[in-house]
Amino acid sequence: MATDSWAQAVDEQEAAAESIGSLQIREKPEENGTVSNARDSNSGAAKSETEGETKPADEDDNEDKAAQSLLNKLIRNNLVNTTNQVEVLQKDPNSPLYSVKSFEELRLKPQLLQGVYAMGFNRPSKIQETALPMMLAEPPQNLIAQSQSGTGKTAAFVLAMLSHVDPNNKYPQCLCVSPTYELALQTGKVIEQMGKYYPEVKLVYAIRGNKLQRGMKLQEQIVIGTPGTMLDWCSKFKFIDPKKIRVFVLDEADVMIATQGHQDQSIRIQRMLPRNCQMLLFSATFEESVWNFAQRIVPDPNIIKLKREEETLDTIKQYFVLCNSKEEKFQALCNIYGAITIAQAMIFCHTRKTAGWLAGELSREGHQVALLSGEMQVEQRAAVIERFRDGKEKVLVTTNVCARGIDVEQVSVVINFDLPVDKDGNPDNETYLHRIGRTGRFGKRGLAINMVDSKMSMNILNRIQEHFNKKIERLDTDDLDEIEKIAN
Numbered sequence: 496m497a498t499d500s501w502a503q504a505v506d507e508q509e510a511a512a513e514s515i516g517s518l519q520i521r522e523k524p525e526e527n528g529t530v531s532n533a534r535d536s537n538s539g540a541a542k543s544e545t546e547g548e549t550k551p552a553d554e555d556d557n558e559d560k561a562a563q564s565l566l567n568k569l570i571r572n573n574l575v576n577t578t579n580q581v582e583v584l585q586k587d588p589n590s591p592l593y594s595v596k597s598f599e600e601l602r603l604k605p606q607l608l609q610g611v612y613a614m615g616f617n618r619p620s621k622i623q624e625t626a627l628p629m630m631l632a633e634p635p636q637n638l639i640a641q642s643q644s645g646t647g648k649t650a651a652f653v654l655a656m657l658s659h660v661d662p663n664n665k666y667p668q669c670l671c672v673s674p675t676y677e678l679a680l681q682t683g684k685v686i687e688q689m690g691k692y693y694p695e696v697k698l699v700y701a702i703r704g705n706k707l708q709r710g711m712k713l714q715e716q717i718v719i720g721t722p723g724t725m726l727d728w729c730s731k732f733k734f735i736d737p738k739k740i741r742v743f744v745l746d747e748a749d750v751m752i753a754t755q756g757h758q759d760q761s762i763r764i765q766r767m768l769p770r771n772c773q774m775l776l777f778s779a780t781f782e783e784s785v786w787n788f789a790q791r792i793v794p795d796p797n798i799i800k801l802k803r804e805e806e807t808l809d810t811i812k813q814y815f816v817l818c819n820s821k822e823e824k825f826q827a828l829c830n831i832y833g834a835i836t837i838a839q840a841m842i843f844c845h846t847r848k849t850a851g852w853l854a855g856e857l858s859r860e861g862h863q864v865a866l867l868s869g870e871m872q873v874e875q876r877a878a879v880i881e882r883f884r885d886g887k888e889k890v891l892v893t894t895n896v897c898a899r900g901i902d903v904e905q906v907s908v909v910i911n912f913d914l915p916v917d918k919d920g921n922p923d924n925e926t927y928l929h930r931i932g933r934t935g936r937f938g939k940r941g942l943a944i945n946m947v948d949s950k951m952s953m954n955i956l957n958r959i960q961e962h963f964n965k966k967i968e969r970l971d972t973d974d975l976d977e978i979e980k981i982a983n
């Protein structure tokens with residue numbers, strides 16, 4: 496069904512959008528009750544959740560089945576709506592899924608619990624609380640999920656993949672496709688960190704430059720990569736047997752769908768997967784048409800969708816600065832740097848040329864600057880990000896190539912030196928959200944400053960404000976006190 500559904504959706508893509516059938520959660524077949532156990536993270540012994548007593552395995556199994564069945568019911572009752580689109584409001588305290596409060600209660604394998612705690616995670620985020628029960632339910636359920644930047648989506652689907660693999664089977668069981676080389680590497684690192692105490696599970700990168708011997712069959716259970724290489728490994732080189740894949744993740748799913756090349760490759764991979772393969776689509780943004788398309792390609796999806804006004808994070812303060820030229824914008828930038836201490840900043844420019852110019856000017860001012868743009872080799876780009884992540888450079892000047900997903904905790908300021916526009920010169924709201932989401936990661940405070948240098952860019956900023964229904968305040972960068980104030 497998955498295969499037909501996507502193929503059909505592609506064929507019909509040009510046709511008028513029609514309503515999608517109402518959402519269904521599949522019933523749990525009696526014989527298929529295997530779930531992960533709630534176990535003590537240190538000893539690995541099965542325990543009662545309330546008393547911590549060790550119990551016989553079959554009793555524990557029954558309890559697991561009962562809990563799983565209850566979970567399925569909760570999911571059905573609370574997420575299935577008669578309308579086409581169901582929204583799980585992340586802040587809805589009435590949703591019973593919100594009773595899932597700790598990682599223990601998410602019924603993760605003990606090795607994964609250990610990994611999660613070793614990463615310093617104490618509690619799941621909203622998206623993790625909400626999505627994990629759906630992703631770990633038996634039978635596995637498909638999911639299209641939206642959650643704000645930096646709220647832990649990656650960790651959520653990584654945990655789902657690690658939970659689903661059978662380490663005894665030495666072949667790929669989960670495929671995760673990312674739009675860029677850098678993101679694939681970053682997600683792979685999260686898999687490695689979370690799976691640290693689950694060493695039987697192995698990971699391989701399907702990325703350019705990772706050459707394998709012809710005829711070999713992969714033994715790793717998880718493959719993370721970019722769509723082109725992943726497709727080659729599935730079809731041309733047959734390193735992967737797609738029929739054995741149980742989980743297929745599309746990270747930054749909207750861009751995977753909206754970018755023609757990525758879409759073609761992802762569809763060709765997806766066509767090779769078995770019908771019961773779980774499909775998981777994640778992103779912080781889904782433009783309406785892409786959202787509709789996603790629902791057509793994923794059979795019976797669970798849906799977690801944000802309301803428009805929830806898309807921007809309150810922890811990221813947004814401002815704009817009025818200037819007349821790029822030189823004035825540069826001066827404003829210097830004033831900001833003169834007034835506040837910035838741990839690390841990312842500065843987005845529209846073109847490589849501006850990015851190159853700005854990086855040069857900033858270096859001349861004595862800043863440690865890294866420049867990242869699309870014409871660089873992917874390996875070079877990954878190395879630049881790694882240096883920035885390690886704090887070797889404090890400022891990263893870039894184009895849209897870095898707008899999505901890159902997770903550097905220390906980024907406290909994002910500057911839109913040029914506002915994001917699409918090829919027709921209209922505001923690119925999705926890119927705006929992804930760019931400012933490079934700061935304010937996981938509840939941290941962040942500052943986003945937009946440089947406006949013409950009537951046209953003021954118009955674009957106004958449209959962005961309207962789109963998100965969010966006021967962006969003006970900042971006078973000649974007033975050092977004012978800059979200091981906003982930083983505090």
Ligand SMILES: Nc1ncnc2c1ncn2[C@@H]1O[C@H](COP(=O)(O)OP(=O)(O)OP(=O)(O)O)[C@@H](O)[C@H]1O
Nearest residue numbers: 616618619620644645646647648649650779900937
């Ligand atoms: N439960 C948690 N507790 C503490 N930190 C967490 C938790 N989950 C994720 N994080 C951390 O929060 C940061 C952002 O998480 P992540 O990269 O998964 O977000 P995301 O939603 O995928 O972001 P984006 O939309 O930008 O791709 C990461 O540094 C991650 O390690």
